[in-house]
Amino acid sequence: MTRHTFAVHVEDKPGVLNRVASLFRRRAFNIESLTVGHTETEGVSRMTIVVDTDTNGARRLEANLYKLVNVLRVTDLTAEAVVARELTLVRVAANHETRIQVMQLVDTFRARVVDMTTDSLIIEATGTEEKIDGLMGVLEPYGVLEMVRTGRVAMSRGLQGKVRGPNGDDVTSPETDDNVSHSV
Amino acid sequence: MGQIRTGAQILWESLVREGVSTVFGYPGGAILPAYDALLEYPIHHVLVRHEQGATHMADGFARASGEVGVAIATSGPGATNMVTGIATAMLDSSPIVCITGQVGSKLIGSDAFQETDVTGVTLPITKHNYLVSDVAEVASTVHEAFYVARSGRPGPVLVDITKDAQQSSTEFVWDSSPVQLPGYRPELRVSDAEYAQAVELINGSKRPVVFAGHGVMLSGAVDLVREFAERANIPIAMTLLGIGSFPALHPLNLGMMGMHGEAWVNQAIQEADLLLAFGMRFDDRVTGNIRTYAPNARKIHVDIDPAEFNKNVLVDVTLAGDLANVLRDLLPQVDRGDRSDWLTAIGEMKGDSAVRDVQNLPDTGHLYAAHVINDIWRLTDGKAVVVTDVGQHQMWEAQYYHHQEPRSLITSGGLGTMGFALPAAIGAKLARPDAEVWVVVGDGGFQMTMCELATIAQEKIKLNVAIINNGYLGMVRQWQEFFYERRYAATPLLSPDFAKLADAFGLRSATVSRRQDVEPTIEMARAESGAVVMDFRVEQEDTVYPMVPAGADLDAMIRRPSPSPIVETADD
Numbered sequence: 001m002t003r004h005t006f007a008v009h010v011e012d013k014p015g016v017l018n019r020v021a022s023l024f025r026r027r028a029f030n031i032e033s034l035t036v037g038h039t040e041t042e043g044v045s046r047m048t049i050v051v052d053t054d055t056n057g058a059r060r061l062e063a064n065l066y067k068l069v070n071v072l073r074v075t076d077l078t079a080e081a082v083v084a085r086e087l088t089l090v091r092v093a094a095n096h097e098t099r100i101q102v103m104q105l106v107d108t109f110r111a112r113v114v115d116m117t118t119d120s121l122i123i124e125a126t127g128t129e130e131k132i133d134g135l136m137g138v139l140e141p142y143g144v145l146e147m148v149r150t151g152r153v154a155m156s157r158g159l160q161g162k163v164r165g166p167n168g169d170d171v172t173s174p175e176t177d178d179n180v181s182h183s184v
Numbered sequence: 185m186g187q188i189r190t191g192a193q194i195l196w197e198s199l200v201r202e203g204v205s206t207v208f209g210y211p212g213g214a215i216l217p218a219y220d221a222l223l224e225y226p227i228h229h230v231l232v233r234h235e236q237g238a239t240h241m242a243d244g245f246a247r248a249s250g251e252v253g254v255a256i257a258t259s260g261p262g263a264t265n266m267v268t269g270i271a272t273a274m275l276d277s278s279p280i281v282c283i284t285g286q287v288g289s290k291l292i293g294s295d296a297f298q299e300t301d302v303t304g305v306t307l308p309i310t311k312h313n314y315l316v317s318d319v320a321e322v323a324s325t326v327h328e329a330f331y332v333a334r335s336g337r338p339g340p341v342l343v344d345i346t347k348d349a350q351q352s353s354t355e356f357v358w359d360s361s362p363v364q365l366p367g368y369r370p371e372l373r374v375s376d377a378e379y380a381q382a383v384e385l386i387n388g389s390k391r392p393v394v395f396a397g398h399g400v401m402l403s404g405a406v407d408l409v410r411e412f413a414e415r416a417n418i419p420i421a422m423t424l425l426g427i428g429s430f431p432a433l434h435p436l437n438l439g440m441m442g443m444h445g446e447a448w449v450n451q452a453i454q455e456a457d458l459l460l461a462f463g464m465r466f467d468d469r470v471t472g473n474i475r476t477y478a479p480n481a482r483k484i485h486v487d488i489d490p491a492e493f494n495k496n497v498l499v500d501v502t503l504a505g506d507l508a509n510v511l512r513d514l515l516p517q518v519d520r521g522d523r524s525d526w527l528t529a530i531g532e533m534k535g536d537s538a539v540r541d542v543q544n545l546p547d548t549g550h551l552y553a554a555h556v557i558n559d560i561w562r563l564t565d566g567k568a569v570v571v572t573d574v575g576q577h578q579m580w581e582a583q584y585y586h587h588q589e590p591r592s593l594i595t596s597g598g599l600g601t602m603g604f605a606l607p608a609a610i611g612a613k614l615a616r617p618d619a620e621v622w623v624v625v626g627d628g629g630f631q632m633t634m635c636e637l638a639t640i641a642q643e644k645i646k647l648n649v650a651i652i653n654n655g656y657l658g659m660v661r662q663w664q665e666f667f668y669e670r671r672y673a674a675t676p677l678l679s680p681d682f683a684k685l686a687d688a689f690g691l692r693s694a695t696v697s698r699r700q701d702v703e704p705t706i707e708m709a710r711a712e713s714g715a716v717v718m719d720f721r722v723e724q725e726d727t728v729y730p731m732v733p734a735g736a737d738l739d740a741m742i743r744r745p746s747p748s749p750i751v752e753t754a755d756d
């Protein structure tokens with residue numbers, strides 16, 4: 001079992017998120033995180049989905065995603081060189097005695113303080129999951145009052161991610177690209 | 185410029201343009217505008233007695249003809265009654281379009297009277313579904329729904345139309361050009377490298393077996409499969425839904441594989457060095473224990489749905505595409521084979537267990553289901569379309585009715601839906617009015633949808649209904665016999681007098697409990713112009729042999745205890 005990251009381009013229509021989420025449930029795959037938002041193309045949304053599964057599971061998932069009529073393109077970014085980021089907001093306890101220490105930690109992690117009261121701070125941090133885990137670790141002793149993480153968004157480095165055809169061959173090249181979005 | 189039409193009229197206009205002449209349905213409030221407009225269109229509406237029946241009829245219609253079947257119902261309870269039929273069509277890849285009425289779009293989400301989230305409920309059991317709340321989208325959605333239902337791997341599509349979308353008007357424009365969906369392109373291509381791998385395995389194989397599944401018929405590849413098998417001299421085993429895709433009496437036919445397949449078929453699979461899976465999906469009823477399944481065989485899987493690859497059984501070569509196209513490419517590269525050693529070896533496996541002509545066997549005064557079914561086969565010359573329900577009778581039919589033609593056996597395989605047969609047969613008969621259609625159904629399953637006898641009477645549909653009445657939910661009783669120490673919990677079944685019941689519907693009937701009355705009854709039914717309900721009172725505690733217990737090794741079958749009163753060995 002490894003963590004697989006999929007970029008899934010879908011039509012921006014009502015109910016599409018439900019169809020994708022329902023597929024994972026129905027086929028007994030566990031979603032670790034799922035983010036969704038607009039893309040450079042109007043009418044197309046992009047989901048980044050992180051799933052724990054083996055290679056065969058990932059292939060079947062990809063094939064099943066393609067069966068959804070509203071799914072335009074599925075890219076498994078797992079083996080790719082990717083830029084992966086997560087955003088978090090953390091409300092941490094900080095009074096006049098601890099505030100300076102917390103702000104130094106925030107600096108070290110290249111995070112930002114975005115709100116401040118007499119007894120707490122809200123910190124915004126962006127980075128890899130590891131970096132955010134690290135930040136959470138050092139903030140913990142001060143008292144984390146509230147926390148939210150977006151889950152991973154990812155994009156492959158270079159031009160585009162590898163796109164696999166039905167049998168796992170690399171069909172990234174433009175000539176074969178129209179063979180990719182198969183649904184049955 | 186198109187004419188101004190209501191959404192309800194546009195629905196029928198669109199159905200007519202999709203070639204629909206028959207729909208199966210049941211009216212109600214949210215679909216009433218559509219029903220009102222129905223009177224203006226040349227479409228035959230069959231009034232069912234339960235919406236589950238409408239979906240099975242549409243399904244039977246589709247399976248018998250290869251065309252899309254259409255079912256229609258109102259919102260809420262009408263739509264939820266369709267769920268079983270939709271799931272049945274989904275698991276057997278049957279192309280149906282279900283139209284449901286929905287409450288007015290302004291009421292959606294308010295728990296209005298008869299409001300159900302039908303697209304939500306049916307999401308995992310449809311190939312795709314739509315909620316239409318704008319009259320401008322009715323025509324294009326119907327066009328798209330038919331395309332999605334019949335293309336690629338076929339399946340059920342549901343179109344839920346709000347009442348206001350049916351009532352409001354717009355200009356009717358029919359765009360008959362092929363549907364273009366950006367995320368749906370069912371045409372797949374196989375690479376030369378993949379073909380080369382397959383060809384090498386095929387030409388190098390000494391003990392190959394072809395598996396013919398439902399996909400052979402769905403793809404229209406019946407003739408190509410036969411050409412392939414004859415060219416390479418490869419025997420063919422069939423799944424339950426593959427029955428009919430290859431002539432049962434052809435020397436290369438092995439028969440049905442799996443849980444109730446003949447022993448030699450499963451033995452051949454276990455000894456094969458190559459399996460060629462054509463349009464089948466390695467269901468657990470077919471494989472038995474996956475870990476010990478076909479241990480010596482390389483596997484080639486041809487399917488139009490790549491999500492089936494490596495799902496249940498890991499395979500060596502996958503060819504994603506329409507079977508007919510793949511076979512057309514593959515055929516010229518396949519060597520003419522001899523393989524007489526392998527065919528002889530299989531012949532020897534048959535030796536000790538071949539089913540003898542049950543006609544010639546003593547019946548010791550008992551009436552066996554196998555007799556009845558075999559007599560139907562003999563007297564119909566093997567040419568009837570047989571629609572079976574689910575249970576022991578379904579397996580006996582698969583064993584004792586030797587189907588020669590594609591689409592001549594219609595049965596619920598994947599979902600195993602009791603109650604399927606009677607309504608599905610109505611659909612099949614309306615799709616193929618010239619075919620002789622037989623229903624083979626258990627006393628249990630018949631009672632699940634017997635209300636459709638009224639539909640048969642109202643529509644004057646000619647069907648021959650053979651109830652295999654064993655007084656039990658027989659297949660479940662068999663499992664209790666084998667695996668639960670004969671503790672027959674909730675399987676003995678009291679039934680009404682089916683002949684009297686048929687009388688009440690104005691249908692001809694017969695009750696048969698002696699062997700000698702079987703043949704004349706079948707002949708009477710065939711000669712009768714209307715539907716006939718036959719109640720065959722068969723042996724109660726009869727058993728379907730052989731049987732691979734669920735999850736057991738494929739060759740670890742429970743065999744017929746010999747000597748058996750109905751099935752004798754070659755030496756008897």
Ligand SMILES: Cc1ncc(C[n+]2csc(CCOP(=O)(O)OP(=O)(O)O)c2C)c(N)n1
Nearest residue numbers: 575576577600602626627628629657658659
């Ligand atoms: C709707 C439904 N409910 C329950 C079952 C489980 N089941 C499978 S076979 C069977 C018994 C069928 O009895 P009958 O119709 O009399 O046929 P027989 O096996 O006796 O030939 C049952 C209950 C099913 N397949 N479908």
Ligand SMILES: [Mg+2]
Nearest residue numbers: 626627656658
């Ligand atoms: Mg029974």
